[in-house]
Amino acid sequence: MENVILIIHLILSVGLIGVVLLQRSEGGGMGLGGGGGGAVTGRQAATAMTKVTWVLAIAFLCTSVSLTVIAARNAAGGSVVDLLPPDSATEEVLPSLPSGESLIPPTSDDAPVAPPRSE
Numbered sequence: 001m002e003n004v005i006l007i008i009h010l011i012l013s014v015g016l017i018g019v020v021l022l023q024r025s026e027g028g029g030m031g032l033g034g035g036g037g038g039a040v041t042g043r044q045a046a047t048a049m050t051k052v053t054w055v056l057a058i059a060f061l062c063t064s065v066s067l068t069v070i071a072a073r074n075a076a077g078g079s080v081v082d083l084l085p086p087d088s089a090t091e092e093v094l095p096s097l098p099s100g101e102s103l104i105p106p107t108s109d110d111a112p113v114a115p116p117r118s119e
Contacts, residue, residue: 013060016060
């Protein structure tokens with residue numbers, strides 16, 4: 001059922017793109033203007049194209065919502081993190097923190113700041 005709705009959704013998306021591209025420009029869009037001529041002229045044709053666009057858009061939204069509902073229904077109830085065993089999850093995610101003494105910057109008695117020169 002999900003595959004059928006997905007195929008219908010894809011067909012509707014391609015059809016919606018095609019119908020929007022076939023519509024007559026109202027002008028001003030990216031400097032292309034809405035000059036005379038074109039595939040669709042006249043008010044009746046524009047109204048028919050508008051109705052087809054609305055029908056395809058509503059059908060597209062309905063298939064989008066139905067695909068979301070189906071995906072939510074098929075989803076597992078938990079998180080991926082819940083699938084990890086409890087012992088290994090804490091060791092891998094939270095490594096041991098360094099002690100307070102190792103956070104102090106080195107003094108001059110410790111290792112040299114720069115490595116020795118090789119001559």
